[in-house]
Amino acid sequence: MHLGRREKVPFPASYNGFTLIRTHGRVYALPPGTQVQRIMTTAGLLDRHPAVLSAATLEGVQRLVDACDARAHVPEVVGRAEGYDLVRHRGTYYAVPQSAGDLDLDVPEDRQHAGVISGNSPDDLERIVRANATGAPVEFAGWLPIFAVSGNCGAHPQFKHTVSPPAGYRFTRSAPIENRAPRPVRGFGAIKAACGALGRTLARAARTAVLAARVPLTFVQPRPGVTVATRVRVFAAFVRMAAMLLWRGCRPGAVFRFLQTRHLQSQLLLGRQELVFLTSMPYTFGQNPWVIEIEDPTTLFYPLVQNGYTASQSLADSPYYPVIKAVLEADHCKAILTHMRSTAELIPALFESEAISKKVIYAPLGVRLPDRWQRHEPRADDEPIDLLFINSWCQVPENFYVRGGLDVLEAFAVLRERYPHVRLTMRTALPTLSEYYHRVLEGGRIRVVNRYLSDAEMADLHATSHVFLLPAARVHIVSLLQAMSYGLPVVGSDGWGMEEYLDHEQNGLVVRGRHGTASWADPEAGMLRENYEVMCTPDPEVVAGIVEAVSRLVEDPALRRRLGRTARATVRDRYNLEGWNRGLQAALDRAGTRGPARLVCLPEAASEPRPERESAPASRVG
Template sequence: MKVKHLEVTVPWGLSHYFAPNGFHPIYRALIDYKPEVVKINSLDNVKLFRKIQKDRKRFEYLFSQINKLEQKIENLNPKLIERKYKEYFFSPNMILTELINGDIEFHHSAPFASLKRPFIFHCEAFAPIFMPFAGQGNNKFLKNKDLKEYYKKIFAHKYCLGIMSHIPETLESIKLFFNDPIISRKLVKSRIGLSMNHFSGVKLFEKNSLSNPIFLYINSAHQNPKNFTKRGGHLVLRFWKEYIKSGREGMLILRYPKTSFKELEKFDIDFDFIKSECGKSIIWSQDYLSNYEMNKLISKSNFFLLPSASLHSVSLMQAMTFGTVPVVTDTLGIDSFVTNNKDAIVLEGMNSAIWQKDDDTGVLFDNYKQIHTVDDDLLSQMLINIYEAVDNSTYYNKLSQNAIRTAKSKFSGKSFSKDFWRKTLVLYQNNQKLFNKNPIHPRRKRLLDNCLISGDQWSRVFESPTQPMNRSFLGRGSVWELSGNIIQVNGNPKIELEDWSVMSSFLGRKQMTFAYELCELNSEYIAPKEIIFKDKNKLIEKLGIGKGNNVFSKVLKRFDFSPSKKLLQFIKCMRYRMKSSKSLLDIDLIIEGFHGLNIIRYFHIYYAIPQPEGQFILEKVKANSYSVQFSSLTFDGMINQIVKNIDNFEVIVSEPHLNVIISNYYGFKISKFLHKYYAILNSEGALDLNKFQKKEYSIYFIGVDADQVKNKINNFIIKNYILLDDNYLSFKIIKYRETYCAICSLKNDINLKNIFKNGDTVYFSGRSSYSVRKQVIDYLHQNQVLVVQNYHGFNIIDCMKSSYAILQSEGKFDITMIDKGTYNSLLSGENQDEVKLRIREYLNDNVTPIEKNFHNFNIIKCMDNFYAILQSEGEFDITKVDKKAYNPLFSGESQEEVKLRIREFLNDNVRLIREGFHNFNIIKCMNDFYATLQSEGEFDITKVDKGDYHLVFSGKNLEEVITQINDYIKQESKNIKVSRDFEVNDFLKEYYLPSLSQFKSNSILSFKLNATVSEGIVYLNHNLEFRLED
């Protein structure tokens, strides 16, 4: 029975999944393009945190289950693999995995299955499957028999439906290692690909000239700073020195936390050269980059340098999508992605150096100790191959364009998702009987149903760091970003893996707060709540400074906020300095990464310090220990100082932190700054935060994500638009304020509210009606595609949401000519099939019979084409031509061409029925019978039509033709007087012996009479036998 609904538990947001990069971008396509029958359930940590915080009693069942499981784990032998596995898994995570509703679980990289219901497993590499007992770079786990048996039980379990991978070597390693027929049967090859949403907002930029190319080196998807040399960073630095020394120009961008020079001393790196080039030919950014920023950086680069020891598929597919030529090693699995000299530069030697075969199992394992044995060889190959690409634009362009084509054809996220879910649904369907007998859901009371990630929040979790990323450390706490969550940690404790669990705070471990945005923490991430004055105005009145013009009041006017708020900040500062027991530190991170600086409010004063230089410490400010620092009593004053002095200091940053997310959304520009999104009219230029704070923009919107801002823009337009043209080439032309907009729904919505609600639109904006109409025309010209050429004399064109057909003879299609009546025969529809139907209807109305019963065929003219069909097929219908319902069918540009086709067909279908019947051959051709004299040679229907046969008989059956032959012989028999020798006369030659016509008329025949003789008269008949003499 076909699966109609499947709920899938995806526990990737739990703390044990951070090591294998929980919401790994490689799996986003499976969420974005899932089929309708699939529903994804994944825990939203913020929702759960807030619900437990609000009503802990409601979750008593959850805590009781955790306690029971912890006791069971505690009773296990500490040396057992099972105990170590479950301790790493962490009992709260195990219970939460079970409680997330779902028919099956979906795990990746390492099999953290609850084994309480079916699960699907997908992985890229072999070694990480055994996390935390093994990882890439060593093979000790291969010798651990207990480990092997424990994982065998997981994969051979009846609830394991399938083990998928896109790397053939990984599937082979699993097969060899376990050597178990049950597990081997579960191995499934999958596709792989990235969701197009992964590239949202980033276009394919034009690359720099090869005379000054950009080279990019970045770390992995999770931007972990600990694998610089494993990704070949040391080789990149060595390469760059040689590249610059060769006299070439270019830029090397490194997106990576700077590695200690001491760690790199053994790799023959010229540190003086690196230092001298930083800020010149080397841009070294240490900041964490958002997905948008990373894609933008990759898109602008010419080469993507990744001479790594292991495969990094996401980075590789990102580069190929933008045509940024990858430079990679031949490590295991790379040939599933690229081909040397076709779509990448592949450096040889890494595979043979580090990948070895285990003697006992035959499994390939990587030995990272051997990485640097091939450094010099790899560097040499980098120089030779990159120089060739830089110096030969034809070669480079081939690599770049092929990379784009490979990404589109092999790494489509939609194809990956379609393939994965199709196979998953089949596996689930085929095994339903197995697990339907056993209840798979524990008594869970559906506790977590309101704590799941909603459909519009997937981009948040997938575009956030997959491992904890420190965003700031100020005062008494730190702030981290992880899987779409902002996490506040009190103090500066050592944080273990399990501490990142949302349950940590409720189980007496680390005190953490989970939020979506930094601003939601309300400065509580710095310290516990300060003292609160219940009535600030009364306090101000008592002090006599609320409304007066005294000195204190004038000072307060210099502050950004209300006098009451500034007063409290000032009082707190005084009390703090006097070490009052009632006062706590009041410090707040206002802006992170503004031109590379963090702006901090310390009580009533603003400070700015370089972001890479760590936490804010007042003593360092007083000692002037920061490389750059500013202070001001007002926020505006701080911003002005930074902008004014921006040319006098240098803080290396990769991209401005103010990013344009959507350059034109119905005439608005949407930008992201920190964790908020802003929208202003395009006509008002680039977003200026100072103007925004002063409300100097005529229209503006702000939201926590792009969708929220879009909705505000949509609502504004719906309330304020004026309709100028309801149907301009399928577009609506509207005006709001001073902005004109052309909007077309690709879903055929007429109502403007529905158009905004359903999305999927094409739109243009400008400052005049003419400009948007011109944009519409340009767009339509660019997007009219000839999809079918010469469909029964018509060309079919797709344009926007419609298809059109015009006669080939009318030339190139121009959609703007439709309303002008330029085309004589214009047909249109919503799609190609509908247009083809219109063409067939049009053609059937224009059919002209030309000739009936030409050898059982009717010949018809339809437009400029001629057709022939069997009479038995009835009336001609062009639809049957498309469906290939006519057999046979002949067509051509003229009547004679069609007849020729018929004759050729008939000659190919000749069958000899009788040979030598009274010197005639009788032939069947299709449904007709023919007889010609044997002497006339092979039968040819063309000779019948031309009258080239001396004698030919035809009929509808064999008997009819035989009768005609016999009648002819009787009628043509003659009485001839002959002697034993006589001269052959013309009469005899013509009527009785046509086979002798090649001989001269005076030839002498001697023959044996085989005829009737009566009274000296010989009656010659068709059985005459003769012999020719000289």
């Protein structure tokens, strides 16, 4: 049959009030009221948003829309208490701050950003809200735009503890509905490339001039929610800190660069607060009293000094050293909280300051204990044993190397031949790899999950695995404790900080080869020394250690069971939220001058965590 010209049939823009979109091989229907532009521009949100329907064809998605009750996507307000709306949505109850504005309760990041509280019932939520209302407010500053370009550490799962504050305190978030990450100054790369050394000098001078011009403009630039009083207060703090640093003998160039990296727009958005809780980096002009939580000393210098490149550096010789020292000694810095004992010892050695030493508080981190976990019940010899490797929370492909991804692939190439029933799941974005590693990946029994996983999916991934692999350059505290909480024996490295939480032959197995090469503490210099370059090629000692450790766990189910159960018991007894909140409360108390000059919170001594009693068989995982 001969066909000629045919008119193009336009794809419909909507159907029964739903917005229709055809992309990535699927047809999507977004219900009325959803933020279409936001869902489309946020990576992965289109596929994971529970209100979005999808099918392979237009007809298929139209059938889904016809069968859908649009009212199920609309939150129902069931009460109000202390400035919160009590809302029922998809079978869950939430307390939503009335100041949160247009909020999408289906997006976990939005709920965390706005300080939404979840509960089992309206009465439960009202009790929590009223209890929080009597607590002293502490502004959680992780929402500031500057943190979005600093590894997005303000949204890191490590700081989920802020939804369960210690007694007497409540965390607030004064974030505006819309805020943008700071944009770097661009356009100078071509000058540097074209003009060599002279071009680099000119580019630096031009950049400095542009940044200097930005400061007065930013103070007067209109911005919603930023009052004149806030501008005056922040400007006064800016001048006061600059004068203080110069009076302390800091180099003018270092002072200006430090102040510029605090991001003036973020400071204006923060406004006036009773007390501010900072995450990892001291992004402040000192306009508010503040407490900071850190994992290692290097992040105090970020982005002026960065992790992974400190093996041969001397922080004490850096032009930014006196700047950071003066900022930490200042009265507006109230406490430095860390979950690493090593950091609590390094900071006094690094700064040699009694004032700073008195502000250091150490408390081991704690995580929630999940109800569903891997019990390592007896199984047939040929049943699959699943190994799990997870990249960093932010899924930066290059962090695959830092986590020991190459060593895992090398080890699994051996383990795959030795044990046909062993499988590997890698939840990671992959960097550019050689053909050799692609052949390893294609060799079978390796699953790569390179997409966003919801909390429920991550929980299922942990609970159905049997061994957690973390041969990283250094400790990754949340990944480590979460794996332990799910009853997984961890095959970790001897990188910095790992053995503070991981006891060899007790709750996991430690593989040697990272200490002294990839990371190590230098007590004399007070530094965490790191060299991430060595992670870009596999280490034969580490690879052999992984093979040996995993082989033991595969061949000895009793060892796998004992280590996994002890790991979970260790989290339950030592690394829980109650213990962490005691340390957090000590830091916040000190900010209010109620606490001791210095406090070190240690986990309770326990030679062997008590075994956990079995729960109903219905929740068991194979």
